[in-house]
Amino acid sequence: MAFSNDQVSKEETEKIIKLARKALEIPGDFVEMGCYKGDTSLLLAEIIRGSGKKLWIYDSFEGLPEKGEMDESVLGVNFKKGELSVTKREVKKRFLKAGLPVPVITKGWFSELAPTDLPENIAFAFLDGDFYESIRDSLRLVLPKMAKNGILVVHDYTNPALPGVKNAVDEVREDFKDIKVVLL
Ligand SMILES: C[S@@+](CC[C@H](N)C(=O)[O-])C[C@H]1O[C@@H](n2cnc3c(N)ncnc32)[C@H](O)[C@@H]1O
Numbered sequence: 170m171a172f173s174n175d176q177v178s179k180e181e182t183e184k185i186i187k188l189a190r191k192a193l194e195i196p197g198d199f200v201e202m203g204c205y206k207g208d209t210s211l212l213l214a215e216i217i218r219g220s221g222k223k224l225w226i227y228d229s230f231e232g233l234p235e236k237g238e239m240d241e242s243v244l245g246v247n248f249k250k251g252e253l254s255v256t257k258r259e260v261k262k263r264f265l266k267a268g269l270p271v272p273v274i275t276k277g278w279f280s281e282l283a284p285t286d287l288p289e290n291i292a293f294a295f296l297d298g299d300f301y302e303s304i305r306d307s308l309r310l311v312l313p314k315m316a317k318n319g320i321l322v323v324h325d326y327t328n329p330a331l332p333g334v335k336n337a338v339d340e341v342r343e344d345f346k347d348i349k350v351v352l353l
Contacts, residue, residue, distance in 0.1 A: 174208035176253075176297070177324060181353050185209060188320050188351060189216045189293050197292030197316040198223045202279060202307035205253050207260040209295060214269040224272035225288055227279065230257045234278065239301035240333035248299060248331065279306035284313070292316050297324040301333025308341050315348045326352035 174182055189199065189212070199217055204210045204226040214224050232254030240248075257276050264271045275286055279298060291314045296307045304323065315321060325334040338352065 176205060177209055181324070182209070182212070184351070184353065185295065185322060186212060186216065188322055188349075189213055192293035192320045193217065193220055193222070195292035195316050195319055197290035197319060198225060198288040200224075200287065200291050200294040200311060201226045201297065202294070202311065203297035203299065203303065204228045204260065204274075205297075206255045207263050209297070210260070210272060211263060211267055211269060213293075213295070214264060214267075214272060218269065222292065223288065224270075225275070226260075226272045227275045227277065227282065227286075228255075228257075228260075229278050230255065230260075230276045233299060234303065237301050237333065239336045240331065242330055242332050245330035245332075279303055279310065282306075282310055284310065287311065287314055290314060290316050291319055293320045293322075295322045295324070299325060299331050299334065301337045304334050304337035305340070308337060312341065312344055317347045318349065320349045320351065321345070322351045322353060324353050 199213050201210050210226045232251040235250045257274055261271055287310055294311045298304050298307050323338055325331040326338055
């Protein structure tokens, strides 16, 4: 698997691959909230190929939203509104070019998505929205749909430049029942 990724480190990517492979044994689909240009999505698509599972990916395709006060960190000054913007069309093209099935790609702010925009049963979810509200809204959407023993991976929990991620996760830790949560 050789897709480069400038948002997720090599070590984190290796962990994600391992966990995603494990999630193949769990009934349900794969989800990525905050796909950006689709680097991790391509990996996930390759992992589920031939398994009968579907990949569902989500992004504003307008880049990052405005930061809130829960996100304030002197280390995170580079994370600005509108950064990391690509089009849905560009992402779709990358799957076609790689010869991988195109996922269900939904454009929208996480706060505006409805439960019906997500699959009924989620075996594996990767949350990578960077900011407090983005992770809070992603958790609200995916948690009720996680399969028993499903795997939830949250990126940037340990990243001091993005403190909002930890803030959002810690608020709902008690709701992590019957799932495996991995905080990168
Ligand atoms: C760090 S990038 C994701 C990187 C990607 N997961 C990867 O592995 O390559 C964060 C993405 O989340 C999206 N995003 C952040 N907050 C969002 C929100 N509230 N609603 C929709 N998209 C959001 C941004 O547009 C951006 O593309």
